[in-house]
Amino acid sequence: MTGSTSERLVEAAFALYEEQGYDRTTVDDIAARAGVGRATFFRIFGSKEDVIFPDHDVLLERIRTRLAHATVGTGPVAVVEAAAVVLDHYLAEGDLARARYRLTRTVPALRHRELAGMQRYRQVFGEFLRSWFAETGQVADGDVLGVQLRAELLADSIVTAHNHVLRGWLRGETADPRTQLRTALAAILDLHAPRPAEEPAAVVVLRADADLASVLPALRAAVHEPPPR
Amino acid sequence: MTGSTSERLVEAAFALYEEQGYDRTTVDDIAARAGVGRATFFRIFGSKEDVIFPDHDVLLERIRTRLAHATVGTGPVAVVEAAAVVLDHYLAEGDLARARYRLTRTVPALRHRELAGMQRYRQVFGEFLRSWFAETGQVADGDVLGVQLRAELLADSIVTAHNHVLRGWLRGETADPRTQLRTALAAILDLHAPRPAEEPAAVVVLRADADLASVLPALRAAVHEPPPR
DNA sequence: CGTGTCAACGGTACTCAGTCTCACACGGCC
DNA sequence: GGCCGTGTGAGACTGAGTACCGTTGACACG
Known part of the structure; x- marks a missing residue:
């Protein structure tokens, strides 16, 4: 054995x-x-x-710790990387993930179980976004939708985008799912970004595999530096 | 009896x-x-x-027929009214809906079943939106997210907004859930509406697998240089 | 070496959801 | 009367999930 x-x-x-x-x-x-x-x-x-399902508890804990290290300015980065953590896990599974996909498509009971699992990811992202929205004032006080709903909406989008990219890879339609996820999430974060946008806005998504804190000072400096004339 | x-x-x-x-x-x-x-x-x-759950099949059929009557220009109206059909059903249930809410909050098995039910609504809205996006050209051909994902994202938002308003009413926090749903859906449809004119915005996705310094020039360029008109 | 402890495992009995089959009662309908 | 479809009750059966008990084996500690 x-x-x-x-x-x-x-x-x-x-x-x-x-x-x-x-x-x-x-x-x-x-x-x-x-x-x-x-x-x-x-x-x-x-x-x-x-x-047949991965250990969601472990995966969720990894997400929580990644999100917990986000500062006021690095919310989007943290979200993207947290989603990438999950994607990477499935990519590493390889054929196992593909076999699971075949089963969840076929067996209703398994599809329902998968749905229940996904909901937990929505909640984790939602809770993070709610407090992040509140702390950073990303959502105005008099907002039509409100902090709670806006957080839920964005959390939904994150999970759905992840699943969309993952399914594409599972079906063999995607060569580079990682960058595809980052591109999609960047577009989604832009969609949900506060819209008094008369100023030219820039959404920058970086991948900081190393220590995030060590990168931040350099990043801030780079952004605030006067442009080379 | x-x-x-x-x-x-x-x-x-x-x-x-x-x-x-x-x-x-x-x-x-x-x-x-x-x-x-x-x-x-x-x-x-x-x-x-x-x-303890309502007859989802009947409700879904009502949604389908309402959406089927949408023309090219009345997509948003159909979506809002289809969502309102569901909300009205729960409002009419009254105490029954409240009792169900108490149960689904408490019993995991029932919560999971509710999730499985919601997914069907997502699918119905998603399928409608996908074809509507395709027919009306709401989503450009070279879109970053694509028709399929955009439809899923908006369908998610519709269902989530509905549930958000419904929960608020079930908890007795909302006086007029119907207008609240319409307001929320209007804001969401606006959020997902195609951007009128391409404002000078830059979405930059970088991979800093290697040294940060090697990425900085590109980052500065993205932040400071005016976008190509 | 003997002994206590603890965790992992096998076995078994039990409850109950869900399926299936059969028998029966009821109402038309010729 | 006889015939048939439908709704129902009763009971048998499979299998998931739980609870409990006894055994084994590893690892200390004396």
Whole structure:
């Protein structure tokens, strides 16, 4: 037997779901194929559906920490990179992600579970954006939509854009999903940006794989420097 | 016994879910309280969760017919009224909608079912918007986001705005939810409307995988140089 | 070396959602 | 009367998910 118990269960589940279909596969089948007891399956994965999904808790925590490091001026950067964290995870999964895609398209129960998972990402982004809008005054006090709704709307867009790009890659239609996501998110952030725009505005999205704090001073300096004549 | 079998089952289900909790209520309990057999329950409602939700199929069909009557110029009007159809349905439910709200906030299984229901509305709006965008040329051919994604984004916003207004009313915070929905949707449609004239704005997406210094020239150029007219 | 502890696992019994089948009652309809 | 479609109740059955118990094995500590 290779791999941990958890890995063997995941492999067995994916294999059986694809071979004989989700409905015709029992948890007993999966456990037997992985060489463990049925109880062990339910100890590791709470349900028959959870086996095929990534560990959302881990992913959400990574997003939260990335967003928590955002300062007043770097909200958009943090959002883009947080979304990129999730995308990168799926890209790294490769065939596993593709197999999951085939299943979620076919089995309603799995599609619903995926929806429930996505909602948690919306909430995390939404909560961040709500406080960010409030702190930075991005949304005026007398705004028609209000801070709460504007945060929800943008959070929806972020998640939807991510899923759109991801699906494109899963279908093999996208060569460079990472830049596609960044481009899309830049356009979306521009769409949601405050619109007293008579001034020429610039939305700059950077990828700071290294320490963000170390980049910020240089970035500020670069922006505030007089242009070379 | 008053009302049809279906109505009695709904009443019994709501009552028992609130009295003793969703998990501690069995379908047998509901059927017994309504004075019918267990099989009858599953004939009318497919599952234990479906009892408390409105008939989405009917509602979706109403939306589809309303959207189908839209001409090239009346897209936004159709969208607003289609959303209003749904809102009006919930408003007419009154206390029933409020009871459902209490349950969906509390019980995860019901929250997930609600999410699955909402997705269908997103799809209906999304499909309409996609063809409407394509037919009217609302979205340019060389658009960064593309017709498909733009339709998804706007569909998300419509559903989210609806839910936002509805929740506000369910919590007793809103006096006039109908006009509030129309106001919000107007603002959202404006947000997603094609930008009239190309204002001097620069969206710059950079990858700073390497040294920041190597990127700075491009950054300065983007920030300070006037955009090509 | 013996012994306590703790975590992971297997096994089993139980509840209950959901499906299916069969039998029965009721109402038209010829 | 006989016939048929429909709605219903009853009961059997599968399988997910939970709870509990006993076992094993690793790892200390004496």
